Amino acid sequence: MKKTHVKTNDVIFQTVTKVVAFIIIIYSLHLFFSGHYTPGGGFIGGLMTASAFVLMLLAFDIKTVVNTLQVDYIKLTATGLLIAVLTGVGSFFFDVPFLTHTFDYVQLPLLGKTALATAVLFDLGVYLVVIGVTMTIIQTIGETE
Amino acid sequence: MFMIVMTLSLVIVAISTLLYVYRLVKGPTTPDRVIALDAIGINLIAITAIISIVLSSSAFVEVILLLGILAFIGTVAFSKFLEKGEIIKNDRNQ
Numbered sequence: 001m002k003k004t005h006v007k008t009n010d011v012i013f014q015t016v017t018k019v020v021a022f023i024i025i026i027y028s029l030h031l032f033f034s035g036h037y038t039p040g041g042g043f044i045g046g047l048m049t050a051s052a053f054v055l056m057l058l059a060f061d062i063k064t065v066v067n068t069l070q071v072d073y074i075k076l077t078a079t080g081l082l083i084a085v086l087t088g089v090g091s092f093f094f095d096v097p098f099l100t101h102t103f104d105y106v107q108l109p110l111l112g113k114t115a116l117a118t119a120v121l122f123d124l125g126v127y128l129v130v131i132g133v134t135m136t137i138i139q140t141i142g143e144t145e
Numbered sequence: 146m147f148m149i150v151m152t153l154s155l156v157i158v159a160i161s162t163l164l165y166v167y168r169l170v171k172g173p174t175t176p177d178r179v180i181a182l183d184a185i186g187i188n189l190i191a192i193t194a195i196i197s198i199v200l201s202s203s204a205f206v207e208v209i210l211l212l213g214i215l216a217f218i219g220t221v222a223f224s225k226f227l228e229k230g231e232i233i234k235n236d237r238n239q
Contacts (some may be wrong), residue, residue, distance in 0.1 A: 008228065008229070013221065018156045024214055027210060027214070031207060031210040037157070038204070038207075039204055039207050041205060044207075044211075048211070048214070049166065051214060051215070051218055054218060055218055055221070055234050058218070058221055058222055058225055058232065060231070060237065061234040061235060061236050062233060062234070062235050062236075063235060064237070138233070139233075141234030142232065143233075143235060
């Protein structure tokens with residue numbers, strides 16, 4: 001394949017990415033919050049958020065994305081694991097077995113009567129771990145000398 | 146009648162996917178294969194939509210948008226590899 005050394009211009013791709021990345025992130029948040037009653041959950045939500053970040057990595061470069069997001073993905077993975085373990089430990093304060101989850105109906109100002117389950121906090125841990133692990137793998141492989 | 150129309154459209158989309166698979170196998174250059182893969186992804190979206198209508202379930206609606214996003218990112222990554230030789234750059238200003 002012929003390699004041209006003309007400086008290429010990705011203006012269409014970069015403009016599309018600026019719009020589409022937000023749509024993917026909002027979709028991933030929708031998948032994350034809909035995981036209790038409909039298909040979705042922390043795993044696929046985290047993968048979709050990571051794919052929005054991957055799209056940004058493709059359109060721009062590692063330096064720009066790292067400077068924009070300012071996230072240390074290894075610390076993000078550790079935070080996710082800590083949240084997941086703490087939701088399990090929290091059940092000890094109510095004299096129930098490890099990882100026992102509960103839910104309650106709460107009147108929220110804008111949403112009305114909503115069922116808030118502690119399983120969402122565990123799912124938040126899964127979400128953060130999936131983002132952290134995926135982005136660590138892709139950034140480590142993508143970094144070339 | 147409705148099921149006949151749905152089955153017919155499913156068969157048509159399946160035949161179109163098979164023709165894309167022929168292009169994927171036969172395609173003389175790599176860009177031909179990449180575009181065939183992208184179109185197979187779009188056809189998979191159509192198949193998912195028709196199946197979810199036939200099963201009268203809305204559980205697969207998420208899959209449609211998911212396949213669209215994944216087909217887009219995959220095609221973009223392949224095209225960037227074909228054009229520049231590396232998919233993720235360290236610093237694009239160098």
